[in-house]
Amino acid sequence: MDLRRRQWFLLPILLSAALLIELQLSTAATAPDNLVFQVRSKFAGKREKDLGALRAHDVHRHSRLLSAIDLPLGGDSQPESIGLYFAKIGLGTPSRDFHVQVDTGSDILWVNCAGCIRCPRKSDLVELTPYDADASSTAKSVSCSDNFCSYVNQRSECHSGSTCQYVILYGDGSSTNGYLVRDVVHLDLVTGNRQTGSTNGTIIFGCGSKQSGQLGESQAAVDGIMGFGQSNSSFISQLASQGKVKRSFAHCLDNNNGGGIFAIGEVVSPKVKTTPMLSKSAHYSVNLNAIEVGNSVLQLSSDAFDSGDDKGVIIDSGTTLVYLPDAVYNPLMNQILASHQELNLHTVQDSFTCFHYIDRLDRFPTVTFQFDKSVSLAVYPQEYLFQVREDTWCFGWQNGGLQTKGGASLTILGDMALSNKLVVYDIENQVIGWTNHNCSGGIQVKDEETGAIYTVGAHNLSWSSSLAITKLLTLVSFVIPFFCNIAL
16 A cells, blocks of 8 residues: 655644744743543454455545653554554643643644534543533633734734634644634542642633544544644743753553553653753654664665654654665565575555464564664564454555655654653754663653652553444554645
């Protein structure tokens, strides 16, 4: 199946992280907090045989790229069941709960709003909650004269005194548009071992008034998308500008039990080895030096991972599978299969290489990615192989299809490679690190004000027991953006 290149348009246009966004928000004098989120997977617990939608899920998600806080988290990342995580946050006064996709590949937070045209009215996944600015005593519209809007909106039609509008168009024809709102966000503050209190901050987000395409479908809809990208307009950057949090977060996605951990703040245990982020990339990209299959190092060209400004490998928790250029995919698969020449391979739905197999998975080799600073990431057979029938397995490796605007192939490590590992994104120091970890066992974070060390436990948000998945929607959160002015 040929993948169409996804393109992402955003009005107002989000400027690069190098620009200082002057937020008209009060700055806290206290030390940054540790926050955690309860997160879960969108389609956890349901194995499906329809593999064609796996890459379709990733394609749609690609269209959206771009003390501690504990984000309640749920779900799993198994390709045959789900591949999507969402979290619960509170918005407004009084606070109302919203379930939003956790997306490290984009920046802006937006939710569906009351009176929205073609927004989902119900979901098989969660109870949907449209945001109503009139029902929140703390909600304020963001005008074109607001400093935030002046940095992100380059449309001449946005006149002083008018409400600042936003539009996001996706390459598959889906879109969301509406206006910007400033309101209170309510989060879980880490206050002790596996204990949380409440805290809040002020956030500017999109209030969706019209959706189209995939965003208007209701089967497994959530309330919106929460971007955790590096830009100053992202969710984490806005909170950091108020002194609420540090620009550092971590996730541990439990692919065995579902759910996991998503926390904002400094993780002190387990320790992780870090590798530098690539400074010219808009994404969480790192430099890949080599790939080992078992004890053999693949012989690859020096420019195998060179895709212009997106040189290197993109680490993206919103992507389900692993995407490799043809020049990497072919030798990787050849080396894996060298010791299994007895397998009769067949292609399922144009994208997946599958085979009949009833023996032990540990007869397949471990694949290890080697990065700068001697940091390695091992992907085990039970992670890159998934079972679609009792005697049938498929590879999660995907070749080509995902490209930059200039046509260069991208390398993306999704949840297939990141699950059952603690992954830390330290934006302030521009490094990413990880280590193998039992996500159900918790992690430890540091309270910046008192120096106390607290344990943050795993979550697995419940969802509708009536959820019936007829297709796998394996989305990818990463997109290749280009910006332009679009008249509404």
